[in-house]
Amino acid sequence: MGGRGSWALRRRGLVRMSGGGEMGPFPVPDPSGPTTFTGNITITRSATSAQISSALGRNLSRRDIARMAGAPDGSVVRITARGNTVSVSIDHVKLRTPATISFSQNSSGITYHGVSVFASGKNSQGLASNMVIRGVAHSASKGVSRVEVSAAIGSARSQSTGSLTWAKLGLNKTLTAAERASLPASLRGAKDLNTVMLTRQGVSWWRKNRSTFSGYLDLTRGSKGLTLARRAVKSLGIPIRLKPSRATTGGRWAARRKRLGLS
Numbered sequence: 001m002g003g004r005g006s007w008a009l010r011r012r013g014l015v016r017m018s019g020g021g022e023m024g025p026f027p028v029p030d031p032s033g034p035t036t037f038t039g040n041i042t043i044t045r046s047a048t049s050a051q052i053s054s055a056l057g058r059n060l061s062r063r064d065i066a067r068m069a070g071a072p073d074g075s076v077v078r079i080t081a082r083g084n085t086v087s088v089s090i091d092h093v094k095l096r097t098p099a100t101i102s103f104s105q106n107s108s109g110i111t112y113h114g115v116s117v118f119a120s121g122k123n124s125q126g127l128a129s130n131m132v133i134r135g136v137a138h139s140a141s142k143g144v145s146r147v148e149v150s151a152a153i154g155s156a157r158s159q160s161t162g163s164l165t166w167a168k169l170g171l172n173k174t175l176t177a178a179e180r181a182s183l184p185a186s187l188r189g190a191k192d193l194n195t196v197m198l199t200r201q202g203v204s205w206w207r208k209n210r211s212t213f214s215g216y217l218d219l220t221r222g223s224k225g226l227t228l229a230r231r232a233v234k235s236l237g238i239p240i241r242l243k244p245s246r247a248t249t250g251g252r253w254a255a256r257r258k259r260l261g262l263s
């Protein structure tokens with residue numbers, strides 16, 4: 001469900017549901033007002049919590065997945081589960097196109113797969129960044145240990161989550177030879193973007209030299225990515241509380257899978 005049709009339904013305070021969805025009325029956001037994140041969303045045509053938990057190997061509800069995807073109030077969220085992958089589509093009046101995120105199992109937890117999010121309209125500045133930062137924070141607390149994203153350059157005018165936002169959040173890549181050659185003298189030994197972004201001088205350098213790139217965010221304990229992610233979400237007052245990975249829970253994880261009927 002997307003575009004004008006879904007927004008027309010939301011303006012009337014009702015969204016038609018099918019396939020185990022949840023139904024309004026619910027608070028309709030003012031297109032020109034600020035965007036909030038209190039969980040006032042509508043989930044439609046979605047996989048069940050049991051299907052989600054089976055796909056990702058974690059006890060997760062549809063509301064959990066919507067928060068992990070960063071859905072703002074007033075969103076219409078569609079969740080599908082197939083194999084070991086859960087896909088999410090977020091439709092909102094301030095998004096230029098629906099945001100799409102997916103989650104899949106990996107050897108130590110869950111991988112978040114995302115792309116740049118584009119917002120538009122009055123008072124939508126910062127919405128895209130807010131969505132991805134909140135989504136990553138909630139994802140880390142639910143067992144996501146790795147984030148993979150293709151980050152566009154973005155700009156303040158485009159109101160998108162560009163490569164500057166993602167780099168500040170901890171998305172990493174290997175620096176090219178040309179990038180290493182242009183680094184400030186104090187950072188000449190850096191080989192990856194995380195190392196650069198840990199310093200103010202590095203952030204200033206990336207702001208001027210950023211590019212579109214595909215990277216990964218390591219959210220495991222002790223990683224540079226986790227340090228940067230925690231720094232990024234601190235201003236929003238969202239602490240990152242890591243969910244223990246399957247690699248560290250051993251028999252407890254196996255017992256939990258058995259209780260959930262996932263083994």
